[in-house]
Amino acid sequence: MQVTVKLFASFRTGRTPMATRDYPVGTKVADVVAEQQIPVAEIGIMLVNSRHVKLGRELNEGDVLAIFPLLGGG
Amino acid sequence: MNELAKYLTEISCDGLVSGLCQQQAAVRFDLTFAEVESAMLGLGLWPARYQRNRRTISTEGQLALLHSSVTVIGCGGLGGYIIEGLARLGVGRIIAVDPDVFEEHNLNRQVLSTMANLGLPKVTAAARRVSDINPAVSLVPVETAFSSGNAVELLEQATVAIDALDNLTARRQLAHACRELGIPLVHGAIAGWYGQVATQRRGEDISPHFMGQGDEPKGVELKLGNPAFTPAAVASLQLAEACKVILGQGETISGRMLVFNLLEMEFEAVCL
Numbered sequence: 001m002q003v004t005v006k007l008f009a010s011f012r013t014g015r016t017p018m019a020t021r022d023y024p025v026g027t028k029v030a031d032v033v034a035e036q037q038i039p040v041a042e043i044g045i046m047l048v049n050s051r052h053v054k055l056g057r058e059l060n061e062g063d064v065l066a067i068f069p070l071l072g073g074g
Numbered sequence: 075m076n077e078l079a080k081y082l083t084e085i086s087c088d089g090l091v092s093g094l095c096q097q098q099a100a101v102r103f104d105l106t107f108a109e110v111e112s113a114m115l116g117l118g119l120w121p122a123r124y125q126r127n128r129r130t131i132s133t134e135g136q137l138a139l140l141h142s143s144v145t146v147i148g149c150g151g152l153g154g155y156i157i158e159g160l161a162r163l164g165v166g167r168i169i170a171v172d173p174d175v176f177e178e179h180n181l182n183r184q185v186l187s188t189m190a191n192l193g194l195p196k197v198t199a200a201a202r203r204v205s206d207i208n209p210a211v212s213l214v215p216v217e218t219a220f221s222s223g224n225a226v227e228l229l230e231q232a233t234v235a236i237d238a239l240d241n242l243t244a245r246r247q248l249a250h251a252c253r254e255l256g257i258p259l260v261h262g263a264i265a266g267w268y269g270q271v272a273t274q275r276r277g278e279d280i281s282p283h284f285m286g287q288g289d290e291p292k293g294v295e296l297k298l299g300n301p302a303f304t305p306a307a308v309a310s311l312q313l314a315e316a317c318k319v320i321l322g323q324g325e326t327i328s329g330r331m332l333v334f335n336l337l338e339m340e341f342e343a344v345c346l
Contacts, residue, residue, distance in 0.1 A: 008333065008335065008342070009265075009266075009267070009268040009294075009333075009335050010265070010266060010268065010294050010297070010298060040287050040288075041286070041287065041288065041290050042293070042294050043286065043287050044283070044284060044286055044293065045282075045283060045331075045333075045344060047344065050344075050345055051345075052282055052346070054287075055287065068333060068344070069265065069268070069293065069294040070242070070284070070286040070290060070293035070294060071263040071264060071265045071268060071269070071270050071284070071293045071294065071295065072239075072240070072241060072242040072245065072263055072265070072284070072290075072291075072292050072293035072295055073151070073240055073263060073264045073265045073292075073293065073295030073300050074148045074150050074151055074152045074153065074237075074238050074239050074240040074262070074263065074264065074305070
């Protein structure tokens, strides 16, 4: 199945900012995060098709996954 | 027309009263500078310092700003610019909360930090700055860390609260306390080239935007640091949001969070 992964802010450094790739059926958000070598503790927002999701969310054909880093500085 | 109103009307010029005349009126009628300002705006007379506001903010709005109280939690990168802006806007009361003193590593971005005030409590520097800018504004310095334990005391009088904190643990506690107390909250956070702004109106919960995946106390600012321009950009957006909440004017970014990337100049509004 085809899933588009969009990375934001510092997650773009050393990674492809946006790419549509083939993933096996049953792939979860956590699998994409691991594949992209994104530390879970650095993740702020994860959206699938503009809705907030957790790591355990299973992806579907045509989904757009967006991952933003956690910002806390002031 | 009472004596004060008659005096203010006589000394005004084109609907404006200079700061010097406002001060003289305060002495003459044994009032505070802010009390004279309130009387002036009630008469439709503007302090000359706000004359460039008049096409943007109504007289009633300027009076609402004077009668409002804003609690700013954190007086560092974001809080410094926010306090500066609130004082120039004419917000009558600012409660500034921060336990820290200025250190050398603050000088790259924190507008209230100077070579001369290294070692000085940030809230003391904030009080001095506000006093230098606008005598109609009083700043209450609170040299302590925000926590769930002091939330009610710090927030209960606030028209709006502003999250200018530097850690996610306290940000979550602040958002929760504001929800419980029914106080609007304007959130802002930064890391490197990146920033975010959200406004929690009464009955809303913006915390999913910055909960992360666990209980992380810090975000990617630990790796990225913070340059001069990111806090200024986020603080300006937070000020505009707080101003609209007080004025009851325009639209806040309610139900969404503005996330932006100044390195590639991208702005996204993420829905809750």
